[in-house]
Amino acid sequence: VIQKAEEDNSVKFWTLSSRGVVKAIPLIFKKFLESNGFYKFCPDGQKNYVFVKVTNNLIENTTEKEIKDFILNYLHDLDDMAIYNYFADQTRLFKEDFLSLLGTIDVYFIEDSKDTSYLYFENCAVKITKSAIEVIDYLELQGFVWRDQIIPRPYYPSETETNDYSLFIENVSDQDKERILMMRSTLGFLLHSYKNISYCPAVILNDEHISDTANGG
Known part of the structure; x- marks a missing residue:
């Protein structure tokens, strides 16, 4: 470093x-x-x-x-x-x-893997896996991060899983547990920069009932 x-x-x-x-x-x-x-x-x-x-x-x-x-x-x-x-x-x-007399730097950039994703905030990096969310100080990262990847706000761990956004997801999923899980998986897929180039589906959200009449979506 x-x-x-x-x-x-x-x-x-x-x-x-x-x-x-x-x-x-x-x-x-x-x-x-x-x-x-x-x-x-x-x-x-x-x-x-x-x-x-x-x-x-x-x-x-x-x-x-x-x-x-x-x-x-x-x-x-x-x-x-x-x-x-x-x-x-x-x-x-x-x-x-x-x-051009300046030396050329060789850097290793941190990238998402199949099982791990990273988000970067003003005060820390956040390592996300299936089982845990870990806060990491930037000085402890084993690699480099582009500054423009940083989300312009600090991150503070939440003491509860209930918040305005989780309530929004539940409401648009009609409180259906299976649909809530599907929506969470979809959002995780979009946030995760690791992609399998042989399988990279497009995400399309529709109204609950497909018709010629708007459903308020």
Whole structure:
């Protein structure tokens, strides 16, 4: 697991001569960006790379502009306008050709299996199996997760299985136990990203009675 490095104001990826001439040091610049989670990433089956930012177990796409913003924000806190102005003006340092010096990261993404599914929330990951629901801290995950997979709200285990949504499922299933079970299985199938490519049915919901007259559905 890659831990995000703490920003250190003593890190200098440039030189400053006695005449006030500033020059970037590419190797230290590269290491500084990588220590703060910036890398290249090649998706499976592709030759072209994208820039990503890694924070603990979370990975997200980033851009040349966002990398430049990160560097300039860091330099702004140093309160040295000569250094800031140099990097703000050196657009070539933030072009794809130059940033290709970043290392390529090889990551293992967590995926659903036949018997296990994962959901990701702001405060934790949730591992779901037939017999249990397990809350997992992101730092304890044995792999990486795309940040855009995170559901934008925290998760807190419920003390009861009865809630508004379960009541809704029971009502649309006409309180029929067999139909309730079928609806739960259908929702689980849709939430589960693991799919057997040889058997992947479409889910279609109809009114209880099929006719030319609307049934309020």
